[in-house]
Amino acid sequence: MLHLILFSVFGIICVAGAVNLLAQRHPINSALSLVVVMGSLAAEYLLLGAEFVAAIQVIVYAGAVMVLFVFVIMLLNAGEEERTEGSRVALLFGIPGMVVGSLLIAWVLITHSGNVTVAIGALPGPPKTIGWLLFHDYLLPFEVTSVLVLIAIMGAVVLASRPESTQRKKEG
Amino acid sequence: MVPLSYYLVLGGILFACGVTGFLIKRNIITIFMSIELMLNGVNLSFVAFAAQWKALSGQVFVFFVMVVAAAEAAVGLAIIIAVYRTRETLNVDRVNLLKL
Numbered sequence: 001m002l003h004l005i006l007f008s009v010f011g012i013i014c015v016a017g018a019v020n021l022l023a024q025r026h027p028i029n030s031a032l033s034l035v036v037v038m039g040s041l042a043a044e045y046l047l048l049g050a051e052f053v054a055a056i057q058v059i060v061y062a063g064a065v066m067v068l069f070v071f072v073i074m075l076l077n078a079g080e081e082e083r084t085e086g087s088r089v090a091l092l093f094g095i096p097g098m099v100v101g102s103l104l105i106a107w108v109l110i111t112h113s114g115n116v117t118v119a120i121g122a123l124p125g126p127p128k129t130i131g132w133l134l135f136h137d138y139l140l141p142f143e144v145t146s147v148l149v150l151i152a153i154m155g156a157v158v159l160a161s162r163p164e165s166t167q168r169k170k171e172g
Numbered sequence: 173m174v175p176l177s178y179y180l181v182l183g184g185i186l187f188a189c190g191v192t193g194f195l196i197k198r199n200i201i202t203i204f205m206s207i208e209l210m211l212n213g214v215n216l217s218f219v220a221f222a223a224q225w226k227a228l229s230g231q232v233f234v235f236f237v238m239v240v241a242a243a244e245a246a247v248g249l250a251i252i253i254a255v256y257r258t259r260e261t262l263n264v265d266r267v268n269l270l271k272l
Binding site for chain 2: 011037048052053061065072073076083102116125134145149151153157163
């Protein structure tokens, strides 16, 4: 019962944050509601027992990635977004279609997934076990992601550097 | 005890919100945030399935998804800065030419 109450509370906060992200016009408001979504998702992970995932959700997502977003919004001085006229047909068919489709999927998920329930803290994921898996079973993917991060760093530096400075490098 | 399907539905709602934001938003930064929202919905399903199958691999995959999302955020925001520098706008409707 306690699990259901906690799940519902954080789930409602999560969905409210996601809807607020769509409703807000100013990007900084959207960014802050995304932080709310990520924080409540971390609580959901804790309810499932995934301690390590909850911790890196807060540190990496709600911390690092969102700081990067807010930083770019501030840097570019982004104002309120301009609304453009959407097509009438998309509104007429898109929204009912989306509602029907999502209700159908939810119905299938709820009725056909059997009586599988998840207990509170169902699968403890302590950092020790995760680390053991990461450096034994998933060593190759782990090393590949390190190469990916290296490429991402170089790409970000090259893309964000000013064109003049790259030109000067070519001449010099 | 919470049915597994509740977690999956919550993940699906987050994913749907992300898709909707991707389609209706006009600010390129907000569109990017919608992509992060979609990734978060997928992560929740990963952790829920890991709990159901008693397999920690699901949580390791969430770790990998987060690494890719962080790399994507760094590169994507750098691209946004480059676009803003050449076009002075963040509205995707105005970014409609490959050539300047």
